[in-house]
Amino acid sequence: MTLGIAEALGVRPEKVFINPLDTSTCPWDVGTHASRGAFMACSTAILAANKLRDKIFELAEELFPQEVEKNLEKFRKKNPGYKPPDFDFVKAAKRERFDLKDGLIFIKDAPRDPWLSLDLGRLLRAIHFRTQGQMLTAEVFYDPPNELQDLSKGFGNISSTYAFGTQGAEVEVDTETGEVKILRMIAAHDVGKVLNPPAIKGQIYGALAQGIGYALYEELQSHGGKILNPNFRDYKIPTVQEMNFPVDLEFIETNDSFGPFGAKGVAEPGLVPTAPAIANAIYDAVGIRVRDLPITPEKILAELKKRRASKK
Secondary structure (H helix, E strand, O other): OHHHHHHHHOOOHHHOOOOOOOOOOOOOOOOOOOOOHHHHHHHHHHHHHHHHHHHHHHHHHHHHHHHHHHHHHHHHHHOOOOOOOOOOHHHHOOHHHEEEEOOEEEEOOOOOOHHHEEEHHHHHHHHHOOOOOOOOOOOOOOOOOOEEEEOOOOEEEOOOOOOEEEEEEEEEEOOOOOOEEEEEEEEEEEOEOOOOHHHHHHHHHHHHHHHHHHHHHOOOOEEOOEEOOOOOOOOOOOOOOOOOOOEEEEEEOOOOOOOHHHEOOOOHHHOOOHHHHHHHHHHHHHOOOOOOOOOOHHHHHHHHHHHHHHHO
16 A cells, blocks of 8 residues: 555655544445455555645646756855756646656656756645645545446446466375375466565465465364354464475466556455365375365364275
8 A cells, every 4th residue: 555655646655654544534435355455445545646646736837946946046056167958947847747756746858957856845845834825635535447236136246357366285194194284385366466576475475374274274163152262272273383385476467457556456365265275185185075174184084984984
């Protein structure tokens, strides 16, 4: 989100601060379910950033030449004999000719002399600290192009884009104990454009860990309305020991026409294929299907026993 706002607005990421909000202080939103956090939030942020850029460039028509003139005076004092380029920055100061990158506002086709660009903070202070000054804000509500479901027909298309992914697992199964050891995993996902490489890698690594827990370990047990395993001593999740195997990640970059900077959401897709991949690997290793999760050693041994009995 921070990188998306910084890129769209034209500032450095460290200049972006996201305020935590809740439903009592912000307008209604459908939510970030269905792996749509990056898709919705970044798309909205881009629209808001573009709206804010338009306001900045509109006000810069008046104030940019004044501030640049001050820059030129200071530059001449430090560089006696300097001859400025033959460029009419007053005439060129039109909103459609401005650009904003890395926190600097400048005229696109202007010479690259340092005094011909302004720090955004300085321009914003000039906008604010004057008679009838302004604080610039932008507000946007984004509703993606979709087709609401017709419940009478059982059809709808409530998403603008869809993520795709596939995973593979190599396992070793101990037929004496039923223990499953994962030797290697591969995850390949169509994510649109990668927005943040370290973040998306962390997302998929974490999703794999969660999927492995879902496949092999995690089982909430209850009796008479009481949870029997309410802590991580009894409710088993993968630890570093269980995750001690190589993981190959492959991100297939496409350019999604609806996504922010061409990106798609990739939250749940990293988790969805994991358990099926492990279940198929177990079948490939020992020829048995366990059709309810988690696939515990007891269930594996029971299926192996059934298979041996059926062959007698």
